[in-house]
Amino acid sequence: MESTIVEFHLEYNISRKNPAEVFYAMGLFISSYQKIGRLISESIDSDVGFEFELKEVTHGCILAKLLLKAEKWTRPDSPIHDFTGEIFSPEQVRSVNTKEVSRLKSEAPLYNNKKLDPYISDLDLALVMEEWSEGNKKLLPDEHLKVCKEGDDLSNVVPFDPSFRFTGDPKKMFSSDKGCHDGEEVIEVFRPCNKGDSQWEVISVKTGRKYSAKILDKKWLEDYQNSIIRLGAQDYLRVHSRYDVVSWNGKDEIKNAEILEIKDVINSGGIQNEIPE
Incomplete structure (x- = not known):
């Protein structure tokens, strides 16, 4: 680096x-x-x-x-x-x-x-x-x-x-709208932002699509970056997210993504044995 x-x-x-x-x-x-x-x-x-x-x-x-x-x-x-x-x-x-x-x-x-x-x-x-x-x-x-x-x-x-x-x-050049998502989903964190407000890279558990988004839940983000909230390597987040789904070159992609609220941290080592969609 x-x-x-x-x-x-x-x-x-x-x-x-x-x-x-x-x-x-x-x-x-x-x-x-x-x-x-x-x-x-x-x-x-x-x-x-x-x-x-x-x-x-x-x-x-x-x-x-x-x-x-x-x-x-x-x-x-x-x-x-x-x-x-x-x-x-x-x-x-x-x-x-x-x-x-x-x-x-x-x-x-x-x-x-x-x-x-x-x-x-x-x-x-x-x-x-x-x-x-x-x-x-x-x-x-x-x-x-x-x-x-x-x-x-x-x-x-x-x-x-x-x-x-x-x-x-x-x-118009490269994509066609296939709709938008505005609601709850479970995501896996691929790359977090440990400082500042840069985008996180995450994967939707339901669709398997990887996308980048800023976390707009400032209180949760501050608690995470101050180590008040901790995420394990196999933990997931239940979030309210919003984004557009577009089709480009035969493949669906997620654009303009935002994570509006972090609802819950799903601990992989906890009681739950399955990650809900």
């Missing part, structure tokens, strides 16, 4: 009339960067994940310093540099995706002693492109973003294309 300070330099026009938009754009860029990093990390089944911790924010240009904990090859700078011009078609999205999968296979041919066979959903990539494009829309023509390691010579860092626009509709 590589743990390093990553700097987001957003160089902006100090005479702009609406400076708040610069901070909004920076938030979109950081969010998008983390999302595509997670897609890459998940594509190789990384045990580490892709997580940021905010260390410092300064201004002049707006500089955000973040501690990145991730495998070194999961940094998404390469695919984001392919966010150029206007992207509006499924073929364009797939071209960026194919190039990134090839990069992963080339740079990390073995992971955990296994040959890599990474997979990134075109739909997920298109959604990240859409968010990155929204950040670009907040910039003026002479403003741009650079991302580098702490201490790098900024003059040697190539900025991301501020004129990039995503003008397609991701859901």
